[in-house]
Amino acid sequence: MARFVQYALTGLSAGSLYALVALGIVLIYRSTRVLNFAHGDVATLGTFVAFALISQGYPFSVAFPVAILVGALAAVAFYFGVLIPAQRQGATLLGQVILTLGLALIFQGLIVYQWGAEPDRFPFPLSDSKTWKVGPVFISELSLGTFGAGLVGSLLLYVLVQKTRLGLAMRATSENLPAAQTLGIPTRRVLGISWGIASALGVVAGIFLAPALLLDPFFMLDPFLKGFAAAVLGGLNSLPGAVVGGLILGVAESLAGGYVTIQFKNTLAFVIIIVVLLVRPEGLLGHEFKERV
């Protein structure tokens, strides 16, 4: 039992970061119907900015917000500088998705150019060797902090979307764009902000993932795929679904890694996703967009 709880806790900690990644993907998907393949790489960029600042002696409390801001601004710049002009030219959704893929590769190139491809240790204020014993299980400072970051990030997003005027405009814009436009809501700005917020969440996930992994230009690929899978699992257009999907995925892979074999860690998680999607194609909490033709 203690083993089970231990694995589950480890899984929840990882899962909360998958949830953050998934939230970003869902936020962008449900507002612009674009799957953002650059999501992981924007997070990588932000994480490297934090890394560079810390290496130059800035405290974490400065590096963290600056990194988030850089990630958010990069996404906003992409939205206004590339995506909107492409939409004006009549780009299809698939075309726009390919543009995000291109952005991902550009960011990867830039990061390799600037910081090299050698893996590096990410200096982080929380340590994973400092642990507390709670009953029969161990909790490390890092995994507690990670879980906290996931929780706070999700809650902030919830409050923003459900309780603020901006959130109301975001919900309205993502549900019915023409109606929002005719009400005079500045939909472009709202969508741009959604891209920025989504990427900010991605950077938070990246910074908390980096200490457990080694920092290299491709370190977000695996978490991005997990986040994507979590988003699909929860339902691509459901924000609560993203959190549920992320947590389920984290716990499932941790249990699989612990009880079966570590090689099986990723496999089982995706087997679960396949099974869920066969039974519920719209995901656990998703529902299909009701679009009129």
Added chain:
Amino acid sequence: MSPLLKVSSIETLYFDRIYALFGVSLEVEERQIFAVLGPNGAGKTTLLKTVAGLLKDQPKKGVIEFAGHRIERRPPEKVANLGIVYVPEDRGLFRELTVAENLELGLWGRRDDGVQEDLEFVFGMFPILKERGKQQAETLSGGEQQMLALGRAMLRRPRLLMLDEPSLGLAPQVAKAVFEALLTISRRGTTILLVEQNARLALKVAHHGAILEAGRIVLQGTPKDLEANEDVREVYLGIGAADTVSPRGSAGPATRRRAGAAPQGVRSLAPRLVE
């Protein structure tokens, strides 16, 4: 007095080659209820969408003037901010949001003192919207949804309210209630441009009517003029002109078919009425 909305020979095309509107002109006077009638596919919705700026780069040709501003090919937000509110055929509600949230979005960008007064006007007209405030819009009945759409539109203090088929899918009694609300709205000073298939209902409230067929306005006039036109009577109002032998108007050539069958409501007036 110059008209509030002046549409001058606009041409709207789909996919760069399919004409939906072919030189449509009309003038809507301030405080008027202007009804555009016509069969399916005549271009009624296209006309409203073109004015609202919802069709990218359309109209291809022609001029649209609103209160002295040129508004053709302007983005929809700009048009909306000039005081034109468009209620689409599907009512344009946010179905997953509550009634109160939908209304709040109608107040977007308003900072004037009249908000309370307008809310009272809307709740006075449709008390149901106050009772159902916390309900999701998609749980409302068709009539209630139309009321929510009208209420939300009024919160924008429109100078021009454009309605696409407000009676669509409503039971006759409910449709009647909606049209009575239009009269209330009109009395408050709002200009209304509506397109409707239910000609009888529309002509009852309208001050001016136009008939749109195959992308052209084929007839315009007061409801009286339109009702007096035999073709309109037969095709749109379903009044059996076949039984009455009456002197022919200038519009109808003698080759007209009068099989004596009940009017179908789909026959076109276009070939006979284009001048």
